[in-house]
Amino acid sequence: MSDYQFDVALIGSGPYACFTALLLAEQNMSVGLIIPENSQPFDSFLSSLSACWPTLNDPPTRADVAHGHDVALYLNDFCSKGVHFFQDKLLPLVGDSDNWLASKCLRIGLKDFEKEELVTAQKLGFSLQKTAQDGVYLENEKALLCIDKILLQKNIINALNKLKVTVISSKAINLKETQNKCFIELNNKKTIESEVVVLGNGLDIAKLIAKFEKYLIPMSDCLYEYEAQTDKKIQIEPLSFRASNGHICGTFIQDENKVTLRISGPRFLLPGAGAGVNLTETKIPDKTFINVEKFQQEIVFPIFAKELKYASLNDFTNTFKFNLATIKILADCYPCDELPLLGEYGKLGRVLGNTGWLATGFPAGAWAAKITTDLILNEKSPDLHPRLRPRRLQTAFIKKHED
Known part of the structure; x- marks a missing residue:
């Protein structure tokens, strides 16, 4: 006899897992949310830029070359749809609509090859408008910036409680899928039985399903917050x-009498350029942090100074x-083919999941939650592109219901 029984059990505590839990619970399904020990839902958002980006972080030209124009456009639109779904559906659901500001979103090429990428991206139709400044483009859609991250987390937790989502603080150590049920073994010796399991954390997917360990690799980044x-x-x-290459992101926001400048990256100054090295388990020399701060103040600060109409950096x-109020090292997983x-x-x-939205887990997580809910309720989703399905495993569930 299992200790818990649910219609759907989700493993993860980030935007995708929490949004999916809310959408399913809203449909009167019994939902369990398994989050890491000594944590709360949405903790990962507290260590982010607090931004809902309108497009993917990686340059769209790379997806165009690697996966074809059709797939690249689909990926480009995925986040913009996520922003609208988040704003129109999820924010009212959790009561946090007044806690966000719309922001113009720039895409900037710092080097010649990055500027060329942006020229090509605009010609290919990837939602960019040329500005008067060399190498500076404006996204067609605005980003959304969170004013108070703690308030958002509080509202998410309240909504989960209101919709009777059961939150379990433990670690999933084993997953078994059968014809009729799924079973999750936790490290607190308890077991969960559910009709469907949803995997919402790349690190967990790599550990629970051996086949994914080969190509879900750690991706690390850093977050500096200046106040x-x-x-x-x-x-x-x-x-x-x-930045065009996605290695640097930044936001500037005012809340009453305080301004906050948040900068993520550059990843290329981290060990292994941030790829394949889980920096939460690696000793990082002080020189790395000094070099990151120096780069940000010499390269990124002038971008904000110019765009905010200041005469000079000084x-x-x-x-x-x-x-400098906060320095954090972040780690996630992403597919090695991106x-x-x-x-x-x-x-x-009976086992669904989502991973790989490098640095855009928030808007992509919102739209992916909508698609996952469609799959669970209707066994298919018109918004799921066939290329995004796991390619190296059997896909009986989806293929069975294709039209």
Whole structure:
């Protein structure tokens, strides 16, 4: 006899897992959410740029070359659909609509080859508008920036409780799929029985399903948060940007009399360029952190100064006497071929999952949650592209119901 019985059990605590849990619970399904020990749902969001990006982080030209124009356009639109679904459906569901600001979103080429990528991306129809500045493009869709991350997490947890999602703090150590049920063994010696299991964390997928361990590799990044006090009478428009190569992202947002400048990356200054090295388990020399901060202040700060209409970098830094409030190292997994995986992960149609949305897990997680809910309720989804299905495992569940 299992200790818990659910219609659906989800493993993960990030946006995708929480959003899927909310959508399924809203349909009166019994839902269990397994999150890491000593944590809360949505903890990972607290260590992020707090942004809902309108497009993928990686340059769209890479997807175009690797997977073809049709797939590249689909991936490009995936996040924009996620932003709208998040804003129109999920924010009202959790009561957090007033906690977000729309921000213009820039795509910037720092080197000649990056600028060329952006020129090509615009010609291929990837949602970019050329600005008057060399190498600076504007995304067609705006990004959404969270004002208060703690408030969002509180509202997510309240919504999970209100919809009677059972949150279990433990680690899944074994997963078994049968014709009729799925069984999850936890390291607290308890077991879960459910009709369907949804895997929402790449690190967990790699550990629970051996076949994925070969090509779900760690991807590491860093987050620096700079804060400064300002006169709340002076209203400053929020701003977000990403470098063409996706290695650097930044947001600037004002909340009352405080401004926060968040910068992620550059990953290429981290060991192994951030790929294949789980930096949460690796000793990082102090020199690395110094070099990252130096790069940000010499290369990234001037971007914000210019876009926010300051006469010079000195004018910008003298206006906002920034204090480096937070330095964090982040780790996730992504497919080694960089094509996200979404859909069936087992052999019998009872194990679904999602991974691989590098640095855009928030908007992509929202849209992927919608697709996963479709799959569970209807056994298919019109919004799932066939290339995003796991390619190296059996896909009896989806193929059986294709039209």
